[in-house]
Amino acid sequence: NAGVTQTPKFRVLKTGQSMTLLCAQDMNHEYMYWYRQDPGMGLRLIHYSVGEGTTAKGEVPDGYNVSRLKKQNFLLGLESAAPSQTSVYFCASTYQGKSYEQYFGPGTRLTVT
Amino acid sequence: TQLLEQSPQFLSIQEGENLTVYCNSSSVFSSLQWYRQEPGEGPVLLVTVVTGGEVKKLKRLTFQFGDARKDSSLHITAAQPGDTGLYLCAGGRYGGATNKLIFGTGTLLAVQP
Numbered sequence: 001n002a003g004v005t006q007t008p009k010f011r012v013l014k015t016g017q018s019m020t021l022l023c024a025q026d027m028n029h030e031y032m033y034w035y036r037q038d039p040g041m042g043l044r045l046i047h048y049s050v051g052e053g054t055t056a057k058g059e060v061p062d063g064y065n066v067s068r069l070k071k072q073n074f075l076l077g078l079e080s081a082a083p084s085q086t087s088v089y090f091c092a093s094t095y096q097g098k099s100y101e102q103y104f105g106p107g108t109r110l111t112v113t
Numbered sequence: 114t115q116l117l118e119q120s121p122q123f124l125s126i127q128e129g130e131n132l133t134v135y136c137n138s139s140s141v142f143s144s145l146q147w148y149r150q151e152p153g154e155g156p157v158l159l160v161t162v163v164t165g166g167e168v169k170k171l172k173r174l175t176f177q178f179g180d181a182r183k184d185s186s187l188h189i190t191a192a193q194p195g196d197t198g199l200y201l202c203a204g205g206r207y208g209g210a211t212n213k214l215i216f217g218t219g220t221l222l223a224v225q226p
Contacts, residue, residue, distance in 0.1 A: 004155070031212050040122065042201055042216040043156070050211055058213070090155050094212050101146065102203075102214060104155030 002026055004105035006091050012111045013081045021076040021108050023091030029103070030096040032074040033058070034066060036087040037107075043090065049074055050096075081112045116140050117204055117217035125223045126192055134187045134220045136202035144205040145178050145185045146214065149198045156201055192224045 004025045013019055023032065031050050035043040045058030047066040055066045063085060065077045074093075078085060088109050092102040120135045136145070144163045148156035160169050162178035162185065169176045173196075175188040185202055202217040 033213075035216075040218060042117070042119075042218045043203075044216070045213060048211060048213065056211070092155070096212075101158050101161060102212075104157070106153070106155050 004091055004093055004103050006089075006105035006108050008108060009106070010109050012113065013078075014113055015082060017081050018077070018079050019081065019110075020078075021089055021091075021110075023074045023076070023093075023105055024072055025074075025091075025093040025103070026072065027093065027103065028071070029093035030071075031094045032068065033092045033094075033102065034064070034074065034076045035090045035092065036060065036085075037090060038087050046076065046089075078110075081110075083112045086110060086112045116215050117202055119200075119202060119217040119220045121220060122218065123221050123223075125225065128193060128224055128226050129191050130224075132189050132192060132222070134189075134200055134222070136185045136187075136217050138183050138204065140204070141182050142204035142206060142215075143182070145182070146203045146205070147176055147185070147187055148201045148203060150201060151198045156199075189222075192222075194224045194226050197222060197224050 007022045033048040034046040044060050049055045049068040052071045067075045088107050090107050091105040094102045117138045146161045147159045150156040160176045165182045166180045167178045173190045177186050200220045203214040
């Protein structure tokens, strides 16, 4: 049982380049989330999904797109990377229902130059 | 807008000392969670509190949810180097079906041997 996995672990992009971050979970969770973590700001929600084929905007969605074609996978895309998107990105998942416990992946460190 | 403020932001103490971390908000939450994050890893859940005034103990860690469900505290007794890490509080909101969490700004704890 791998839990939540993220690929890649590290990436360096040049301004204007695009990339996709992959999140996979093997716990049959309905809900999945993408966060970014910046110093002194905790975790901020980018986009989330409450089920296969559904996505919604979070607190800081600009410059990002997401897709949830399969229940176990949640993809985060950057179409035209900007230096302001330099951050550590975390994916999380949880069960449907009243429990708010979230299970996190190990993160992806992205640098945009 | 950061709805959950944590204090202190940084804390460096000697092994064996006691400490308290605070998580404050002007908003009411249906539940409050505490996570610990170690360098290079994702946050891991420590505890969830759901009732105003609730106190939970986890070995040397004591968690309390404020009576009005707007704040929480984490007290560590006789801190050990293994307690070093970033502590994050996270609030869950009533209503909706998204299980979204609002994360605090974080407290970085360093316990020196």
